[in-house]
Each structure stands twice: as C-alpha cells, then as structure tokens.
Amino acid sequence: MADKGTSHGETHLTPAIGEYLVGLFAPETPGLQDAARAIEEAGMPRIQVSPWDGRILEILLRLVGAGKVVELGTLGAYSTQWIARALPPDGRMWTVEASPRHAQVARGVLERAGLSDRVVICEGKGLDVLPTLERHGPFDAVFVDADKGGYAAYAGWARDNLRPGGLLIGDNTYLFGRLAGVEPTSPDDRESIESMRRFHEILARDFHGVCIPTSEGLSIGIK
Ligand code: SAH
Numbered sequence: 001m002a003d004k005g006t007s008h009g010e011t012h013l014t015p016a017i018g019e020y021l022v023g024l025f026a027p028e029t030p031g032l033q034d035a036a037r038a039i040e041e042a043g044m045p046r047i048q049v050s051p052w053d054g055r056i057l058e059i060l061l062r063l064v065g066a067g068k069v070v071e072l073g074t075l076g077a078y079s080t081q082w083i084a085r086a087l088p089p090d091g092r093m094w095t096v097e098a099s100p101r102h103a104q105v106a107r108g109v110l111e112r113a114g115l116s117d118r119v120v121i122c123e124g125k126g127l128d129v130l131p132t133l134e135r136h137g138p139f140d141a142v143f144v145d146a147d148k149g150g151y152a153a154y155a156g157w158a159r160d161n162l163r164p165g166g167l168l169i170g171d172n173t174y175l176f177g178r179l180a181g182v183e184p185t186s187p188d189d190r191e192s193i194e195s196m197r198r199f200h201e202i203l204a205r206d207f208h209g210v211c212i213p214t215s216e217g218l219s220i221g222i223k
C-alpha cells in the first residue's frame with residue numbers, strides 16, 4: 001500500500017511474522033551458529049547482520065552471479081558466511097577487518113566451516129587494504145559494513161572497482177536513525193552523517209540505487 005504510514009517507517013511486520021519467515025528462509029547453518037557463538041564467547045560486540053539480512057545478501061549476490069566479492073567489516077565471519085553461500089565453487093572473497101582480535105576469531109570460524117580456501121581475511125583498515133585488492137578486480141559485489149565514516153570513500157572505491165552490472169551494498173545505512181533530520185552532536189557524529197549521506201548520493205548518481213527498508217537500512221546499487 002502506498003499510504004503515508006508504510007512509506008514513512010511504519011510496518012506490518014510483527015515478531016510472529018518475522019519468526020515465521022526467518023524459519024522458512026533463513027535458518028542458521030551450523031557454521032553461522034558457530035560464528036554467533038564465537039562472537040559472544042570472545043566478548044565481541046554482537047553487531048552481525050540478522051539472519052534475515054544475511055539471506056537478503058545471499059539472494060542479491062546470487063542474482064548478479066557473484067564470483068568475486070569484497071566485504072568491509074568481518075567481525076566474526078557471520079555475514080561473510082552468508083555471502084560465501086552465494087559463491088560458485090570457484091568463487092572467492094576478500095573480507096577486510098581492522099581489529100586483529102576480530103580477524104583472529106573470524107579465522108577460526110572460517111577454518112571450522114571449511115571456507116579458508118575461498119575466503120581471504122585481510123587484516124587492516126579498509127582504506128589501507130583496498131588498494132592492495134585492486135589487482136584481483138573487477139569485482140562482482142562490494143559489501144560495506146565497517147566504520148561509518150568510511151562509507152563515502154568505500155562507495156567511491158566500489159564504483160571504480162566493480163564490473164558494470166556489479167553490486168554495491170551497504171548495511172546500517174539509516175545510520176542508527178541519524179541519516180536525516182538530526183543535528184550532529186560531535187565532530188565524529190558529523191563525519192559519519194556526512195559520509196553516509198555522501199554514500200547515498202554516490203548510489204543515486206553513479207548507480208541504479210535504492211535503500212531496502214530493513215530494520216537497519218540496506219542500501220544497494222547496480223553499477
Ligand atoms: N559484517 C559483519 C559485522 C561487521 S561489524 C557481520 O554482519 O557479521 C563492523 C566491523 O568493522 C568490526 O569488526 C570492526 O572492527 C570493523 N572495522 C571498524 N573500522 C574498520 C576499518 N576502518 N576498516 C576495516 N574494518 C573496520
């Protein structure tokens with residue numbers, strides 16, 4: 001329905017509907033359960049994508065026949081595994097993680113899931129690591145889920161390193177409610193807001209873009 005409510009943040013989704021749909025479409029594999037457990041046991045922030053959003057990622061990547069994917073923000077290799085599910089047997093992905101501790105936990109998770117040969121964990125900050133990955137491109141998809149102040153630069157890199165028809169995807173693109181209609185409360189906050197708005201402006205200008213209204217905002221664009 002195109003009534004004002006549903007286009008302004010209201011939803012007919014209920015917890016029961018969510019549980020029903022996730023049970024049907026996005027049950028967690030043992031590998032995904034292992035990642036969630038490893039994140040918790042290591043005392044890392046439990047900020048991985050939801051199973052629902054992970055499944056959306058997988059479906060989007062299958063739609064573009066993704067064989068080479070870059071991820072920014074590994075945490076415990078939870079979203080990494082949703083992405084890896086979409087890859088063909090000879091597919092590869094590179095996932096970038098700034099925290100050595102997170103990278104270490106993710107390495108264990110991927111080894112136990114038998115994915116170490118297809119997924120490379122690149123330890124370092126996104127802006128330092130991305131130039132070293134260019135020789136593997138052009139890529140079929142780039143998933144941005146790291147520092148929010150970096151989103152604009154990551155979108156620019158994706159635009160230059162995706163194949164035509166490739167996909168740029170960003171998570172948390174409502175910026176926890178701060179994307180629009182708020183005043184910055186600190187210099188960091190201002191930087192994040194400006195970066196996330198710039199990310200959307202690049203998507204709107206240089207891609208066929210849209211924001212899928214997941215609970216966090218999942219913005220996508222086709223190059
Ligand atoms: N994609 C993961 C969640 C990532 S959380 C999932 O859904 O399962 C964000 C991650 O980005 C954290 O692990 C954090 O350490 C990492 N990060 C923060 N700043 C970064 C940077 N500049 N470059 C790369 N990774 C960064």
Ligand code: MG
Pocket residue numbers: 047048049145171172
């Ligand atoms: Mg996220």
